[in-house]
Amino acid sequence: MSEVVLSVEKLMMHFGGIKALNDVSLKVKRNSIFALIGPNGAGKTTVFNCLTGFYKASGGKIELNVRGQKTNVIQLLGESFKPTDFVSPKSFITRLRYKMFGGTHLVNRAGLARTFQNIRLFKEMSVLENLLVAQHMWVNRNMLAGILNTKGYRKAESDALDHAFYWLEVVDLVDCANRLAGELSYGQQRRLEIARAMCTRPQIICLDEPAAGLNPQETEALSAMIRLLRDEHDLTVVLIEHDMGMVMSISDHIVVLDHGIVIAEGGPDDIRNDPKVIAAYLGADEEEVV
Known part of the structure; x- marks a missing residue:
């Protein structure tokens, strides 16, 4: 049985x-494609915002289990003090540290990356620069090393460039490396955003409607890329998407939300034939999920 890498309770x-x-509540297994679907306003992006730290959840638990350790996502964002914290110095110091220095950057460092419904690139920077900026947490450098141009500094720069070009090749944007990100087509910008997220070296990537605005050929290529991330890069993909053809063709497990509540979960066949899903999400015509 596959290990659970993301647990929400x-x-x-x-x-x-x-x-x-x-x-x-949901559980995401390692090296799988997990889809979160539902009608507009169901709460899908709100789940993503809680998972990745853009929202601090009002309650519950979010736990990552990657890189050999378990991480409490809500704690990383800085939880409120509890009476027991003042009894335990260790607990107090830990909570104080996250209150002062916690944030979304720690969620990303823990192994969780995301893309957005509305593309958020640095459009006045080059394609390559977008991928180099994404690696700032992984490139150990300091001002003195840069001034002296030390061997370690040059090695870090070289590794960052190699990593950036690797992902440019995966998303077929090598020829666009020196173009401004804002000059790319919409489909190319979607691919660049995925490459930028991958440059943060995540174990789990959350893709928020990655096929929005793409034509059928681009959607097919995107589906192949998502499978590639799972199969060849040992990545776990959590996906929000309204293209039901894409969802049903690539997902290993699907959870359906409606009005902020989980109404169904299972494999594509289970969801396709679930009357609650048809009524709440797809309307009366079951053919829309085929």
Whole structure:
């Protein structure tokens, strides 16, 4: 049985009196493609924002199990102090450290990366520069080493360039390396955003509607790339997508949200034939999921 690399238990997200997520629980297995689907407003992107630290969940637990260690994502963002923290110095210091220095950068460093519904590239920087910037946490350097141009500094620069060009080759953008990111076509920008996320060396990547705005040929190529990430790079992919043809063709496991609640989960065949999914997400016509 595959190991669970991402576990979510009773996740809650409230905006005032609005419950965007209500007791959402899910488990993502290593080296799988996991899809999160549902109608607009179901809470899918809210789940992503909680997983990656853009929102601090109102309640529940999010645990990563990658690189040989378990990580409490909510703790990384800086939880509120509890009475027991003042009894245990170690607990107090840990919580204080994350309150002062915690944030989304620690979630990424722990092994979780993401892309966005609306592409967020550095459009005035070159394609290559976008991928180099993404590696800042992995390139150990300091000002003095840069001024002296030490051997270690040059090695770090060389490794970062090699890593960037590797992912440019994977997403077929090597010929665009020196172009401004904003000059790329929409489909190319989608691929660049995935490459930039991969340059952070994640174990899990969350793709938020990566096929949005793509034509059928680009969607087919994207599906092949996602399979490649799983099969050849030992990556776990968590996917939000409205293209049901794509979801059903590449997903190993699917969870369906409606109004912030999990209403169904299982393999593509299970979801395709689930009457609750057809009613809540797809309407009356079951053919839409075929």
